[in-house]
Amino acid sequence: MRKISIEQLTPGMILARSLYSSDGKTLLGAGITVSAPFIKRLQKIGIPAVFIKDQLIDDLPLPQVISEEVRNATIKTVRDIFQRVQLAGENKINAKEVKKAVSRLLDEVISNRHILIHMSDIRSHDDYTFGHSVNVAVLSIMTGLAMGYNELQLRDLACGALLHDLGKMLVPLEILNKPGALTDDEFREIQKHSNYGFELIRNQREEFSSLSAHVAFQHHERFDGSGYPRGLKGEGIHEYARIVAIADMYDALVADRVYRKAFLPYQAHEMILAATTHHLDPTIAQSFLQNIAIYPIGSVVQLSSLEIGIVVDVNKLFQTRPVVRLIASTEGQPLTDCVEIDLTRHPTLFINKILTENETNQLLYCTREEQCN
Numbered sequence: 001m002r003k004i005s006i007e008q009l010t011p012g013m014i015l016a017r018s019l020y021s022s023d024g025k026t027l028l029g030a031g032i033t034v035s036a037p038f039i040k041r042l043q044k045i046g047i048p049a050v051f052i053k054d055q056l057i058d059d060l061p062l063p064q065v066i067s068e069e070v071r072n073a074t075i076k077t078v079r080d081i082f083q084r085v086q087l088a089g090e091n092k093i094n095a096k097e098v099k100k101a102v103s104r105l106l107d108e109v110i111s112n113r114h115i116l117i118h119m120s121d122i123r124s125h126d127d128y129t130f131g132h133s134v135n136v137a138v139l140s141i142m143t144g145l146a147m148g149y150n151e152l153q154l155r156d157l158a159c160g161a162l163l164h165d166l167g168k169m170l171v172p173l174e175i176l177n178k179p180g181a182l183t184d185d186e187f188r189e190i191q192k193h194s195n196y197g198f199e200l201i202r203n204q205r206e207e208f209s210s211l212s213a214h215v216a217f218q219h220h221e222r223f224d225g226s227g228y229p230r231g232l233k234g235e236g237i238h239e240y241a242r243i244v245a246i247a248d249m250y251d252a253l254v255a256d257r258v259y260r261k262a263f264l265p266y267q268a269h270e271m272i273l274a275a276t277t278h279h280l281d282p283t284i285a286q287s288f289l290q291n292i293a294i295y296p297i298g299s300v301v302q303l304s305s306l307e308i309g310i311v312v313d314v315n316k317l318f319q320t321r322p323v324v325r326l327i328a329s330t331e332g333q334p335l336t337d338c339v340e341i342d343l344t345r346h347p348t349l350f351i352n353k354i355l356t357e358n359e360t361n362q363l364l365y366c367t368r369e370e371q372c373n
């Protein structure tokens with residue numbers, strides 16, 4: 001299975017993973033052969049990418065920290081809660097549903113904590129906020145676990161992470177969905193979502209911890225004091241909010257947006273590291289990054305030997321040294337033997353670069369007949 005952007009999708013390709021709407025319904029099932037009208041429909045509903053079957057990569061399991069079922073159920077819960085605030089004007093959050101969703105996430109993330117995170121969900125542009133909230137919660141829980149948090153801490157953190165952007169539902173839609181640059185006034189309006197979210201959660205003091213409310217309040221504060229709403233600095237920002245700020249930035253970077261393509265995990269990794277010089281807490285960023293694959297399974301890479309290979313396994317302790325299955329020689333000729341190289345055992349061999357989607361397509365489609373079957 002391989003992720004491919006909608007622009008690269010061509011008739012005849014086979015969908016490897018089902019696509020769901022934010023209310024949990026199946027839009028298109030796995031196994032369907034792609035046709036031209038099908039591609040048009042996906043473009044119309046704002047799906048930026050899909051997973052397709054690929055014979056070279058099909059035998060590789062893509063590790064999942066949470067199951068498709070739990071992801072869909074949690075997205076639906078978030079969507080229902082957010083839309084009740086946005087569309088029905090309710091100011092009461094269904095605390096029972098939030099707690100149920102948090103418990104489901106905790107159960108799965110804790111039992112899969114050894115897995116290196118591969119961000120692999122597909123979201124339509126319209127449903128971005130709901131899937132993003134779930135990812136931020138998962139990434140935050142993983143980070144909390146790496147920092148030795150107990151269950152109560154993880155619950156409060158996850159609850160705040162899941163609801164961190166709830167306040168956006170009170171920002172006027174024409175500003176929230178405005179294409180193009182915002183005026184200063186509009187930006188100030190967007191910034192109010194931190195306060196709105198804080199108030200919404202704090203209104204239910206008996207059901208939510210004030211720490212969860214503070215995650216919503218402080219998730220745009222920056223370590224160097226340049227954030228909002230209060231310009232808090234360093235440890236003056238609650239630790240949970242410092243975690244969620246990192247998870248929020250990372251997930252936004254690796255998502256396809258209307259205005260730009262997703263950054264690759266290794267690029268997002270470097271951008272997070274760079275941001276630790278000013279915006280993000282450097283110690284927490286280390287705990288965060290240790291959980292996320294720099295070169296996810298399925299990445300097509302060029303080695304320093306100029307051979308091309310596919311990442312087939314990752315090592316949580318040595319993330320820059322995955323196991324690579326060679327598919328093309330130094331001269332670009334397809335390789336017939338399935339040679340796998342564990343880079344931890346080849347200290348003088350390095351990953352030169354990750355091939356772009358275009359380069360990967362060209363390579364896979366001209367070599368596929370001769371490859372490992």
Ligand SMILES: [Fe+2]
Nearest residue numbers: 164165219220
């Ligand atoms: Fe936000």
